[in-house]
Amino acid sequence: MPAFPPAHVPPGLLPLMEAVAAAAMTLAARIARNGVAEHLGAAAGVNSDGDAQKALDVIADEVFLAAARAGGVRHYASEEQETVLDLGAGAWALAIDPLDGSSNIDTNVSVGTIFSVYPAAAHPEASFLRPVAEQIGAGYVIYGPQVALVCSFGQGVQRYVLDLDARAFVLVDVxxxxxxxxxxxxxxxxNYRHWPAPVRAFVDECLAGTEGPRARNFNxxxxxxxVxxxxxxxxxxxxxxxxxxxxxxxxxxxxxLVYECAPMAYLAVQAGGGATDGQGAILDMVPATLHQRVPFVFGSRAKVDRVAAHFAGEA
Ligand SMILES: O=P(O)(O)OC[C@H]1O[C@](O)(COP(=O)(O)O)[C@@H](O)[C@@H]1O
Ligand SMILES: [Mg+2]
Ligand SMILES: [Mg+2]
Structure with missing residues (x-):
């Protein structure tokens, strides 16, 4: 049984997905033993973006960098690296948030990995400073009570669950x-007091429940x-x-944008949802810098549209 079922992956990307699946299994096993032989939530420095790093951020970056090398990736852009790494050979460019949700490592709450794939461009930075609509695949791994891998290569979104006994991911939703x-x-x-008015207005109407303009209660x-x-x-x-x-x-x-919002937006749109920064679709954006941040709203189509309507002054 392969570590990753091939049916819904473009053949050229199969080595990469097998390497990503193997890396995810390695990381999941280490996360499950946090506190036994190592402390994954220990402070480990600061990344180029000024974010405090935990031991697991650094480990996850090493594990996925090795997977990228094994999977035919030429350009590797990681949240934990200052610049794009040129791995010398390979057809793909991989953007990755190796460990998402770092603040939860020691609390035994789900963390994840988010990734995005492009065809490699001629120069390392050009592989990522391009329209995010040029992604040819994206996905995430969630390390939770269950380890799952959710990904898309442009033909809808597939959900896989890790079968620990078989040491393989199994397709559960095509x-x-x-x-x-x-x-x-x-x-x-x-952060309510810091939000812009359209976000406050959207949340206010949710909080107003059945007595408010939406006439229903929200959670x-x-x-x-x-993730x-x-x-x-x-x-x-x-x-x-x-x-x-x-x-x-x-x-x-x-x-x-490059490591978190673009891949999530790709998945959300492939799954029939939406993703916006409030003013425009995330999938219409072109990153100006590698570590660029963007306001991010995604999920069910109707709700994303409602937030966008508040920004447009039309709600
Ligand atoms: O602590 P805050 O401000 O609520 O931010 C939480 C957000 O930050 C993140 O942890 C950022 O990701 P990293 O852990 O990869 O830096 C998101 O997963 C999460 O949605
Ligand atoms: Mg993150
Ligand atoms: Mg991270």
Whole structure:
């Protein structure tokens, strides 16, 4: 049994997906033993973007860099690396957030890996500073009670679950779809006072419930792991928001376009959902810099449209 079922992967990308699946299994096993022989939440420095790194951020980057080499990747762009690494040979460019949700490592809450694939360009930076619509695949791994890999190569979204006994991912949903509407929203509400008016207006109308303009009650969630929020949204719908806000350093939100928002947007759109920065579709963007941040809203189509309508002054 192969580590990754080949049926829905373009043949040229199969070595990469097998390497990614093997890396995910390696990482999942280490995460499951956190605290036994090593402390994965230990401070490990600061990355080029000024984010504090944990031991697991660095380990995950090493594990996926090795997978990239094995999987035919020429250009490797990681949230944990300052510049694009040129691996010398290979046809692909891989953008990766090796470990998403770092603040949750020691709390035994789901963390993940997010990745995006492009054909390699002639120069390392050109592989990623291009229209994000040129992605040819994207996916994430969630290390949760269950390890799952959700990915798309332009023919809908497939969901795979890790069978620990077989040491292989098994296809469980060939056409994962985000329910078009749902009564859940996810945002870090502690930043309410810093949000722009359209985000406050959207959240206010959700909080007003049956007495408000939406005439229904909503539930709120915040896990502080983008991958975990995404997985819930892919299973039962809802919307995720990490807007720009008034805090220093949050002028464009927190999440990175190349490593987080572009792949999630690709998956969301392939699953029938939407993704916007409030003003325009994420999939229409062209990153100006590798570590660029953007405000990010994605999930069920109707809810994303509602947020966009607030930004347009049409709600
Ligand atoms: O702590 P905050 O501001 O709520 O931010 C949480 C967000 O930051 C992230 O952890 C950023 O990702 P990293 O852990 O890869 O830096 C997201 O997964 C999550 O949605
Ligand atoms: Mg992240
Ligand atoms: Mg990360």
């Amino acid at each position: 056409a994962a779809a985000i329910p078009p509407a749902a009564a859940e929203f996810a945002i870090n509400a502690s 709120m969630r915040w896990i502080a792991s983008l 975990a929020e995404a997985h819930r949204i892919f299973i039962r719908g809802g919307v995720f928001l990490y807007p720009a806000d008034g805090r220093k350093g949050y002028e464009a939100g927190r999440l990175r």
